[in-house]
Amino acid sequence: MKMANKEKLKARSSSGVFVLIFLGIMVLVNVMSVQIFGRLDLTENNEFSLSDASKAIMKNLDDQVLAKAYFTQDLPAPYNQNAAFLKDLFEEYQAYAGGKFRFEFIDPGEDEQIKMELSMSGIPPVQIQVLENDEFKVKQVAMGIVFYYADKKESIPVVKSTSGLEYEITSLIRKLTSDKLKTVGFLQGHGEPSLQQNMSEASKMIQKNYATRDLILGENDSIPDDIDTLVIISPKEKLSEKALYEIDQFIMKGKTAAFLVDRYDVDLQQFNAKPLDTGIEELLKNYGITLNSELVLDVQNKRINVATQQGMMQIRNIINYPYIPVITDFKEGSTLLSGMEALSFPFMSSLQVAASTPKIEYEILAQTSPRSWAAPATESPNPMQRHVPTETSKMGPFPVIVSASGNFTSRYASADSSKEGLEFLENANPIPESTESRILVVADGNFMQDDFLDGPNLVFFVNIIDWLCQDESLISIRGRGVTDRPLEPLENWEKNVIKYFNLLGIPLLLIAYGFLRFALRRARKSGLAAGNR
Numbered sequence: 001m002k003m004a005n006k007e008k009l010k011a012r013s014s015s016g017v018f019v020l021i022f023l024g025i026m027v028l029v030n031v032m033s034v035q036i037f038g039r040l041d042l043t044e045n046n047e048f049s050l051s052d053a054s055k056a057i058m059k060n061l062d063d064q065v066l067a068k069a070y071f072t073q074d075l076p077a078p079y080n081q082n083a084a085f086l087k088d089l090f091e092e093y094q095a096y097a098g099g100k101f102r103f104e105f106i107d108p109g110e111d112e113q114i115k116m117e118l119s120m121s122g123i124p125p126v127q128i129q130v131l132e133n134d135e136f137k138v139k140q141v142a143m144g145i146v147f148y149y150a151d152k153k154e155s156i157p158v159v160k161s162t163s164g165l166e167y168e169i170t171s172l173i174r175k176l177t178s179d180k181l182k183t184v185g186f187l188q189g190h191g192e193p194s195l196q197q198n199m200s201e202a203s204k205m206i207q208k209n210y211a212t213r214d215l216i217l218g219e220n221d222s223i224p225d226d227i228d229t230l231v232i233i234s235p236k237e238k239l240s241e242k243a244l245y246e247i248d249q250f251i252m253k254g255k256t257a258a259f260l261v262d263r264y265d266v267d268l269q270q271f272n273a274k275p276l277d278t279g280i281e282e283l284l285k286n287y288g289i290t291l292n293s294e295l296v297l298d299v300q301n302k303r304i305n306v307a308t309q310q311g312m313m314q315i316r317n318i319i320n321y322p323y324i325p326v327i328t329d330f331k332e333g334s335t336l337l338s339g340m341e342a343l344s345f346p347f348m349s350s351l352q353v354a355a356s357t358p359k360i361e362y363e364i365l366a367q368t369s370p371r372s373w374a375a376p377a378t379e380s381p382n383p384m385q386r387h388v389p390t391e392t393s394k395m396g397p398f399p400v401i402v403s404a405s406g407n408f409t410s411r412y413a414s415a416d417s418s419k420e421g422l423e424f425l426e427n428a429n430p431i432p433e434s435t436e437s438r439i440l441v442v443a444d445g446n447f448m449q450d451d452f453l454d455g456p457n458l459v460f461f462v463n464i465i466d467w468l469c470q471d472e473s474l475i476s477i478r479g480r481g482v483t484d485r486p487l488e489p490l491e492n493w494e495k496n497v498i499k500y501f502n503l504l505g506i507p508l509l510l511i512a513y514g515f516l517r518f519a520l521r522r523a524r525k526s527g528l529a530a531g532n533r
Helices: 002-035 052-059 079-096 112-120 165-177 200-206 241-252 280-286 423-427 455-468 492-532
Strands: 065-071 101-106 126-132 135-141 143-149 152-156 183-188 211-216 229-233 256-260 264-267 272-275 289-291 295-298 301-310 313-327 351-353 360-367 372-375 399-406 437-442
Touching: 052 079, 052 165, 065 079, 065 165, 079 101, 079 143, 079 165, 143 165, 152 165, 200 455, 229 241, 229 455, 241 256, 241 280, 241 423, 241 437, 256 455, 280 289, 313 399, 351 399, 437 455
Parallel strands: 065 101, 183 211, 183 229, 229 256, 256 437, 295 313
Antiparallel strands: 065 143, 126 135, 143 152, 264 272, 289 351, 295 372, 301 313, 360 399, 399 437
């Protein structure tokens, strides 16, 4: 008996020592974790980890950044997790800032002074619906952030979602801490869409990191030297030779430009397409990129909502529209298209690209699917008509996004000033060849406009500005969480296999499982009967 008691005492002592050792290890790990910051993120694109771009910006801060997060306590779902997510994110920023980033969380409550401070900082009260005492009520809450740096401040008025929050914060901190923003010029005066009226969403995104300016190039105008990059979007009218010359010489100075241009002006009221001749086509051809005179349709396309009148009733149909191809074939490793999975381009044409030379490198960054085809502009783009390729149709894939970088030759290097429209060259001294520069050509000028804009298209457009300004650090952050993964097109036999497997295969599998269970039971009963004999 004494031996048994000794064994029990020994076992209990061992268990106690083990528990003490385990608790000691846990305390030590917690103490070390305060000093050493780490995190394991198993998501596909490290969605919940700070990006390298954000880390670099925090490590290079020159002065203190203070973030004040104003969040009302006890917010209902789904807003109740935003503050916790934001706190985790701020702790990561703080870990990489070397003591130059601080943050506070403040509940405004009923404090009138704090409410006035919020109003002065551009953070409005947000009305949300809450459930109190078994009834829904409208409550005013705060969900905003104010950032302070030196004598400057910027705010995120409302944090309604955690999606894209790191990009919002990092771009805002970068804007706060930058001495001067780069300036993006947008050509106007030839029927181009207005940044403020036709591209309001894109405008908001761009102006978080860049200054923007409208450019009108008359006969006596030139592009100001403080313009860092030039964006030309879908002109509808002919540009003068002087305007084309200014664009050419802008590139010859080693500056960058994007040409997001249409070959046709599509009227969806009359269902026709009018060819465009803006002069941009000849300028691009001089740089080795040809904008083809055709519209591209694709079996891989966007679905649109179309209203039709049937008697006294209006019927809405969701249909596939081949005139809005969905592009999924992107150049692997392209920084510009980082995180992109699908883009849609309404009424686009195709591009033809010259072979790369020692002076200029061309890259096809995106192309349509092999099931795309080129259609003449005489074909009506009516969405209610059936659009299919004919036996003579030119089939894809077609290049639709192309970049060119290197030393470009000026279109006006040896132009004859005696020709009509070129008289200005008599007193001009054109730069014959550019220093290192780069241009981007997209065979569509509609994708970033409000009428056709979606999440991936918006991200791509802002990526273009970053790429042109050679300021690509935020591209990897912006593409996070932007997913659009269309199914790969299937052959008819593959569709039939899936169809008949669902119709017949699953029922047959259930029947087979039932027979198997029946056979196993019968065998078990037979075995039991044999054992009882």
